[in-house]
Amino acid sequence: xxxxxxxxxxxxxxxxxxxxxxxxxxxxxxxxxxxxxxxxxxxxxxxxxxxxxxxxxxxxxxxxxxxxxxxxxxxxxxxxxxxxxxxxxxxxxxxxxxxxxxxxxxxxxxxxxxxxxxxxxxxxxxxxxxxxxxxxxxxxxxxxxxxxxxxxxxxxxxxxxxxxxxxxxxxxxxxxxxxxxxxxxxxxxxxxxxxxxxxxxxxxxxxxxxxxxxxxxxxxxxxxxxxxxxxxxxxxxxxxxxxxxxxxxxxxxxxxxxxxxxxxxxxxxxxxxxxxxxxxxxxxxxxxxxxxxxxxxxxxx
Numbered sequence: 001x002x003x004x005x006x007x008x009x010x011x012x013x014x015x016x017x018x019x020x021x022x023x024x025x026x027x028x029x030x031x032x033x034x035x036x037x038x039x040x041x042x043x044x045x046x047x048x049x050x051x052x053x054x055x056x057x058x059x060x061x062x063x064x065x066x067x068x069x070x071x072x073x074x075x076x077x078x079x080x081x082x083x084x085x086x087x088x089x090x091x092x093x094x095x096x097x098x099x100x101x102x103x104x105x106x107x108x109x110x111x112x113x114x115x116x117x118x119x120x121x122x123x124x125x126x127x128x129x130x131x132x133x134x135x136x137x138x139x140x141x142x143x144x145x146x147x148x149x150x151x152x153x154x155x156x157x158x159x160x161x162x163x164x165x166x167x168x169x170x171x172x173x174x175x176x177x178x179x180x181x182x183x184x185x186x187x188x189x190x191x192x193x194x195x196x197x198x199x200x201x202x203x204x205x206x207x208x209x210x211x212x213x214x215x216x217x218x219x220x221x222x223x224x225x226x227x228x229x230x231x232x233x234x235x236x237x238x239x240x241x242x243x244x245x246x247x248x249x250x251x252x253x254x255x256x257x258x259x260x261x262x263x264x265x266x267x268x269x270x271x272x273x274x275x276x277x278x279x280x281x282x283x284x285x286x287x288x289x290x291x292x293x294x295x296x297x298x299x300x301x
Contacts (some may be wrong), residue, residue, distance in 0.1 A: 004059075006034035006101060006161065007084030011074035012092035013041040013067070018209065020050045025095035025206075027057050031102040034088070036060040037081050039074035042067030070180035072173040079167060086161050089184075093209040094120065094158035100205040104161040107199060115162040115191060117155045118201040120208035135208040139200045144192040149232065149239045152249040153185040155198075158206055162191070169194050182224035189232065218257045225250055244273060 008026065012019050019038070026036060036058050040047055042065060051062045061081065065074055071091070079087055086108060088101065104116050122133040138154040140147045148154070170190050173183050192198070229236065229246065236245050255270035 002033060004033060004035050004084045005105060006031075006086045006088050007078075007082030007164070008034055008036045008088045008090055009075055009078035009082060010036065010038045010090050010092050011041060011071040011078065012038060012043065012047060013074075014043045014045045014047070015092045016043070016046040016050050018093040019047055020053070022090065022092050022095045023050070023054045023058065023060075025097075025100075027054070028098045029096070029101050030098050031105055034059070034101060035083060037078040038062045038092075039078040040064045041069070041071070041074045068175070070175075070177065070183070072175045072180070072183045076172040076175070079172070082164060085164055087164050087167050088161045089157055091158050091209075094207060096158075096206040097204075101161075103201060103203060103205060107201060108161060108163070111199065112197060113199045114166045114195045114197040115160060116199045116201055117159040117161075118206070119204040120156050120159055120206045121204055122210050123207050124210045126211070134204060137200055140198050142196045144196045144198050145189065145235065146239045148185070148189050148192055149235050150247055152247065153188065155184070155188050156206075156208065157184040158208065159201075166191060166194055176227060178223045178227040180224075181220055182228065186228065186231070189235075218261055221253060221257050225253060242273070246273070248274065 010019075010022065023036070026034075036054075038047075038051060038060065040063065048062065048064065051060060054060055063074075063077060063081070065077060068074065075089070086105065088104070090096070107113060107116055117137055119137050120135045122135050135156050137156055137159065138151075140154055170187070174186050175183075179186055229250070233245075236247065240247055242248070251270045251273040255267050255274065258264070258267035258270065
């Protein structure tokens with residue numbers, strides 16, 4: 001029997017129907033030398049029943065774990081069980097096009113690359129049949145660490161395939177509860193301290209579900225920023241040139257959070273810092289802020 005080349009690690013929690021769609025996309029893969037590791041974070045729905053539907057069509061291992069409340073711990077468990085040369089990350093509500101693994105493995109095997117990633121189509125309805133909006137990635141410039149720190153996350157979690165040898169060097173994902181929904185970006189930073197061999201595949205090879213149930217919320221977004229700043233302040237000091245030694249996208253994220261909460265004074269404060277950002281970035285958010293003020297003015301007339 002051939003050695004397994006790819007281990008697909010899928011954390012899940014109470015997403016039986018989404019999980020079924022995800023696994024169907026793996027049955028359709030043109031590249032076949034892979035194992036599937038589903039790590040269930042204490043689901044109480046029919047997830048295990050769904051797994052049994054695929055026991056003859058996929059090489060699948062299922063682990064029902066005690067609930068942690070986020071994807072990092074079940075994902076770490078799956079990575080520990082992985083036998084493949086490469087680790088492919090996939091959330092249970094996302095899914096892939098048939099050539100996803102074929103393209104990814106071909107690049108990893110033929111080029112001197114440690115981690116590949118790509119765009120995903122955004123899907124917000126089970127009845128959607130036209131795909132044009134994308135969860136975009138970007139080509140990361142070297143040094144990768146500097147790009148990630150200065151410009152923020154440019155990688156979709158469910159698009160990544162990475163060498164297991166690199167994962168072994170980096171270690172486990174951070175299980176800090178304050179990083180839930182931000183642990184992927186944290187991990188790319190840590191990988192970039194090991195290697196600069198990242199490659200953006202110029203294809204859209206999967207689907208990103210936005211139809212509900214996502215983990216990010218305004219309060220969590222602010223907690224993630226605080227945790228990241230505390231963890232990587234020395235890198236911010238090294239790479240960020242503004243007076244606050246804080247990346248522009250921190251201000252942008254906080255601005256959008258405060259705007260969504262109707263906290264206009266705090267949003268205004270973030271605008272002041274955004275004035276140090278590039279023109280095209282700054283004025284986009286200044287306009288949003290003024291529109292919000294205008295809408296509030298008419299609302300109370």
